Amino acid sequence: xxxxxxxxxxxxxxxxxxxxxxxxxxxxxxxxxxxxxxxxxxxxxxxxxxxxxxxxxxxxxxxxxxxxxxxxxxxxxxxxxxxxxxxxxxxxxxxxxxxxxxxxxxxxxxxxxxxxxxxxxxxxxxxxxxxxxxxxxxxxxxxxxxxxxxxxxxxxxxxxxxxxxxxxxxxxxxxxxxxxxxxxxxxxxxxxxxxxxxxxxxxxxxxxxxxxxxxxxxxxxxxxxxxxxxx
Numbered sequence: 001x002x003x004x005x006x007x008x009x010x011x012x013x014x015x016x017x018x019x020x021x022x023x024x025x026x027x028x029x030x031x032x033x034x035x036x037x038x039x040x041x042x043x044x045x046x047x048x049x050x051x052x053x054x055x056x057x058x059x060x061x062x063x064x065x066x067x068x069x070x071x072x073x074x075x076x077x078x079x080x081x082x083x084x085x086x087x088x089x090x091x092x093x094x095x096x097x098x099x100x101x102x103x104x105x106x107x108x109x110x111x112x113x114x115x116x117x118x119x120x121x122x123x124x125x126x127x128x129x130x131x132x133x134x135x136x137x138x139x140x141x142x143x144x145x146x147x148x149x150x151x152x153x154x155x156x157x158x159x160x161x162x163x164x165x166x167x168x169x170x171x172x173x174x175x176x177x178x179x180x181x182x183x184x185x186x187x188x189x190x191x192x193x194x195x196x197x198x199x200x201x202x203x204x205x206x207x208x209x210x211x212x213x214x215x216x217x218x219x220x221x222x223x224x225x226x227x228x229x230x231x
Contacts (some may be wrong), residue, residue, distance in 0.1 A: 001202065004043040007021045010033030023047060047217055050075040051116065065191070078114060080104040119211040154180035154219070161207050183208065186216035 003018045012035060015028035035041060056070040081103050081150050088098035103111035156179050174193045176182050182204070190201055208214050 002045045002047055004032070004045070006035060006040065006041045008039035009037045010035045012041060017045075019146075020024075024108075052076060076107040077105045077107075078103070079106055132179070150212075153213065154178065154183070157184060161204070163207070164200070164203060166195070167203055170194070170196040170200060179208075179211075180219060181215070183213050183215060183217040184219060192216065 002023060003021075004012070004016060005015060005018075006012045011031065012033040013028065014025050014030035014032060016032075019025060033041060033088055049089060050073055052075060054073040054075070056072050081101070083102070084100040086098045086100065087094065089095050090096045101115060103114055105111055105114055109117075158168065158176060158179060161168075161179070163171070170193050171177075171182065174196075176185070187201060190204070191198070205215060
């Protein structure tokens with residue numbers, strides 16, 4: 001979460017957003033608001049990792065707090081791409097083509113790296129067409145360490161999350177005993193729990209994020225066995 005607080009009269013810019021070590025403001029001089037005398041601005045922003053474009057309607061599905069305003073999320077660093085094909089000469093031959101790419105990014109990724117990553121993705125997709133007649137090699141199933149770690153985390157008790165007393169008691173009263181049971185709940189469901197507020201929600205989301213987990217997860221196809229001590 002990022003915060004933005006200001007008191008007028010003032011011009012509020014993007015550099016006024018309070019960040020942590022994992023977040024960098026790429027356009028610090030972006031104008032956000034102009035505050036008149038005695039005006040107060042207090043904003044808390046949820047920042048997430050993602051891919052592509054996510055409309056605000058999808059964020060709104062899990063929100064019940066009327067003070068939260070979902071917005072469209074554009075995760076792609078690419079702002080504009082154009083290309084041009086020109087005739088070029090190689091030695092005495094003049095029937096070659098030259099491709100010119102014009103790539104603009106938001107500054108978080110260099111255009112050369114963007115083209116390189118796109119080429120690797122395209123190469124991976126086209127690999128299936130390299131040979132139609134080769135018999136697929138039967139690979140021995142390997143142990144997926146990441147999946148194994150996921151199943152172990154899901155099976156753990158919520159006692160191990162080291163939550164505040166208030167948050168822990170809310171989970172206990174809601175009969176949520178394991179991390180696997182917790183991550184299947186979305187934000188809206190959690191906020192309906194008695195005495196469970198936004199502060200407890202943010203605490204749990206932060207801890208789950210550090211574990212590579214989050215609320216609203218679908219565990220279809222994931223085998224996990226609760227290992228909870230009986231009271």
